[in-house]
Amino acid sequence: MFIGNSIKGVASCRRRCTATVLAIGAISLSSCQLFSTEVKNPNAVTEDAIATASAAATSLVTGLYGAVNAAGNQLVGTIGVASDELTWVGSREYWNLLDVGDVGDPLNEYTDGQFPYLAQARWLGNYVLPKLEDYDKANTLRNRADLAQAYFLTATIYTMIGESYEDFVISSDRIVNGAPVGDVNMRIMFDSAVTYLNKGLVVAQALNNTPLQARILGLRARTKFSRAVWTSLRAPRGFPSQPLINDVGANADATAALVAMGANSFRYRFEVVTQNNGGYFSTGGEMNSRLEIRAGSRYINTTSAGTRPLDGIVGIKLLDPVTGQADPVTAANIDECCRLASTTNVGWTATSAKEMQLILAEAALATNNTAEFTTRINAVRAVNSLPGWTGSPSANEMLIHERAVSLFLQGRRLNDHYRFQIRSDKWVSTRGLKPCFFPISYNERQQNPLAPQPASDRPAACQ
Numbered sequence: 001m002f003i004g005n006s007i008k009g010v011a012s013c014r015r016r017c018t019a020t021v022l023a024i025g026a027i028s029l030s031s032c033q034l035f036s037t038e039v040k041n042p043n044a045v046t047e048d049a050i051a052t053a054s055a056a057a058t059s060l061v062t063g064l065y066g067a068v069n070a071a072g073n074q075l076v077g078t079i080g081v082a083s084d085e086l087t088w089v090g091s092r093e094y095w096n097l098l099d100v101g102d103v104g105d106p107l108n109e110y111t112d113g114q115f116p117y118l119a120q121a122r123w124l125g126n127y128v129l130p131k132l133e134d135y136d137k138a139n140t141l142r143n144r145a146d147l148a149q150a151y152f153l154t155a156t157i158y159t160m161i162g163e164s165y166e167d168f169v170i171s172s173d174r175i176v177n178g179a180p181v182g183d184v185n186m187r188i189m190f191d192s193a194v195t196y197l198n199k200g201l202v203v204a205q206a207l208n209n210t211p212l213q214a215r216i217l218g219l220r221a222r223t224k225f226s227r228a229v230w231t232s233l234r235a236p237r238g239f240p241s242q243p244l245i246n247d248v249g250a251n252a253d254a255t256a257a258l259v260a261m262g263a264n265s266f267r268y269r270f271e272v273v274t275q276n277n278g279g280y281f282s283t284g285g286e287m288n289s290r291l292e293i294r295a296g297s298r299y300i301n302t303t304s305a306g307t308r309p310l311d312g313i314v315g316i317k318l319l320d321p322v323t324g325q326a327d328p329v330t331a332a333n334i335d336e337c338c339r340l341a342s343t344t345n346v347g348w349t350a351t352s353a354k355e356m357q358l359i360l361a362e363a364a365l366a367t368n369n370t371a372e373f374t375t376r377i378n379a380v381r382a383v384n385s386l387p388g389w390t391g392s393p394s395a396n397e398m399l400i401h402e403r404a405v406s407l408f409l410q411g412r413r414l415n416d417h418y419r420f421q422i423r424s425d426k427w428v429s430t431r432g433l434k435p436c437f438f439p440i441s442y443n444e445r446q447q448n449p450l451a452p453q454p455a456s457d458r459p460a461a462c463q
Contacts, residue, residue: 081441101431104462113280151200162189
């Protein structure tokens with residue numbers, strides 16, 4: 001739009017100058033240059049304008065949704081390849097390095113490339129929220145559900161960063177470099193997310209908006225659960241002797257979320273469409289267009305080329321531990337994400353009723369409450385019309401299996417590898433020896449002298 005107005009300005013300038021020349025002869029054109037930029041763009045929207053214009057709220061939240069969606073789309077792919085969910089089959093060597101367990105390399109083009117998108121989504125959340133809060137305080141916010149959704153979206157990116165990164169840079173200044181929070185302080189990602197979700201829940205309850213309450217409570221349960229996992233793996237750093245999580249706050253939120261969700265089939269899913277299928281890469285594009293990665297060998301039987309699953313149920317390798325048949329949950333997962341027919345627009349789930357049941361099942365198992373565990377794990381299985389578990393295989397095996405298939409490509413598997421000490425099939429012997437997560441990227445380190453240096457060094461936990 002600015003270019004169009006510039007052209008009009010130049011044309012107008014040319015006509016005025018020509019008329020003057022014809023009338024009085026040659027004159028200086030110093031005040032009327034051909035490429036004059038002294039034009040106004042009537043369509044320009046300044047940043048100051050949205051400080052008071054509450055009509056911008058929905059657009060701000062829509063932009064935030066797109067940023068979180070793009071970041072999450074990439075993150076579930078890199079976590080997938082670093083775990084056993086996905087595997088490398090193409091030509092890009094950095095997928096291979098993630099596949100064999102080299103999680104902490106800041107030079108990896110995929111984790112390096114995704115970092116700015118996570119940083120952007122995190123920054124945008126903290127940019128949007130104060131504006132919507134100001135509109136709300138001034139009673140000019142047209143739709144208060146926008147505010148609750150903004151709290152939810154900002155909490156989503158904070159939670160995913162906390163689950164997946166060794167350290168991160170948090171700064172609101174667009175000019176002055178910010179320092180990393182420090183690996184021992186990464187719990188603040190979860191604490192910040194909970195704070196946002198607390199505020200969002202108040203708004204959702206005031207609106208009597210059950211769908212908003214369901215996703216907020218579900219994410220808050222996930223966040224509290226993940227904080228407990230983080231503590232078990234990092235304080236001190238290592239594999240916990242007791243990997244099972246029984247967190248009072250997570251349990252309470254999971255119970256409340258299930259009431260709001262209403263059905264065990266509930267999930268809140270970020271839907272990827274062409275307009276927001278961006279980023280350094282698209283996980284769906286890398287799988288179903290470029291054929292660089294595919295579903296992991298634990299889950300599928302492949303074509304002779306090895307680049308995709310066999311068509312239909314024969315393409316499913318993972319067996320249900322109760323029936324001994326091809327696992328129908330995995331079949332549904334693979335249909336949704338990892339076939340050519342899935343297209344490149346592969347969505348990802350932030351919270352679900354299945355996850356709530358799994359949180360409560362794990363808490364029951366941690367306290368040897370077999371009856372409660374059975375009820376919860378069978379509620380998960382019933383969603384896919386699977387027969388109930390009656391004691392075989394072990395409860396621990398059932399929990400691990402149901403988490404693997406019910407949380408597939410949701411960014412949780414790497415943590416489960418570590419806490420249950422289950423090595424990915426592709427990890428080399430020198431990797432996976434202690435919990436290690438993604439580093440602050442090489443690109444950030446080069447531009448930010450406050451970030452870890454030397455820029456190419458892995459975090460201490462990943463060396």
